[in-house]
Amino acid sequence: MPLKIESFEDEFINRIYTESIDDLNKFYEIGWAHHQPVVIIMKDRKAIDALRGESTERWMVGHAEGNKVFILDRNNLESESDHKYSPDTYYSLLKHELSHCFYRILSDGHMKPVWLCEGVAIYTSGQNKEKCPVECFKEFLSFYENGGKGVYAESGFAVHLLVKEFGKQKLLNLIKGLKSITSQKDFTALFIQIYGMEPTYEKFNELLKKYPLK
Numbered sequence: 001m002p003l004k005i006e007s008f009e010d011e012f013i014n015r016i017y018t019e020s021i022d023d024l025n026k027f028y029e030i031g032w033a034h035h036q037p038v039v040i041i042m043k044d045r046k047a048i049d050a051l052r053g054e055s056t057e058r059w060m061v062g063h064a065e066g067n068k069v070f071i072l073d074r075n076n077l078e079s080e081s082d083h084k085y086s087p088d089t090y091y092s093l094l095k096h097e098l099s100h101c102f103y104r105i106l107s108d109g110h111m112k113p114v115w116l117c118e119g120v121a122i123y124t125s126g127q128n129k130e131k132c133p134v135e136c137f138k139e140f141l142s143f144y145e146n147g148g149k150g151v152y153a154e155s156g157f158a159v160h161l162l163v164k165e166f167g168k169q170k171l172l173n174l175i176k177g178l179k180s181i182t183s184q185k186d187f188t189a190l191f192i193q194i195y196g197m198e199p200t201y202e203k204f205n206e207l208l209k210k211y212p213l214k
Helices: 011-028 045-052 074-080 087-106 114-125 151-166 168-180 184-195 201-210
Strands: 038-042 062-065 068-072
Touching: 011 038, 011 087, 011 114, 038 045, 045 068, 062 087, 068 074, 068 087, 087 114, 087 168, 114 151, 114 168, 151 168, 151 201, 168 184
Parallel strands: 038 068
Antiparallel strands: 062 068
């Protein structure tokens, strides 16, 4: 299906972009200054499906590929998805997808486990504050190979607790270490090496008891 792409100026999008790039550069400690991500606004669900090459569910409103970010037009967010629109929500949605671009650089393109990739994007975009706090972790670790709507409920809070207990640097080291990972077994070994604990619901729930989410 042919798609027409036109450049345009949008003060709101430009502000989100500039502030997000600056903030993400500081978090990931990359200093990305040249060939920065390109944001492509998708008009409707039909455009999303055409770009993805498949029929997508209404919760999906954006994705990142290399240094390109695709996101649904904010003017059609409510009519073309199950997301409610607000300037803050749209800000975090775009920042989430931009975060994936930075993550991909640090991990050398390795995006598994999916829960970690999505969790970091949720954490860095501030989307945790829009979600119901987790009372007990029981689902996110199942999203290693594949994603899905369920990965978004817990993974951001899991990353929050890792940073809270161990600091940001160990998280960055974990992401950088993904380039040498070829299996879930390898990831578990890397996680234990960095954090001194296994990535299990039991361990994450222990952290949750130590740092209750509000």
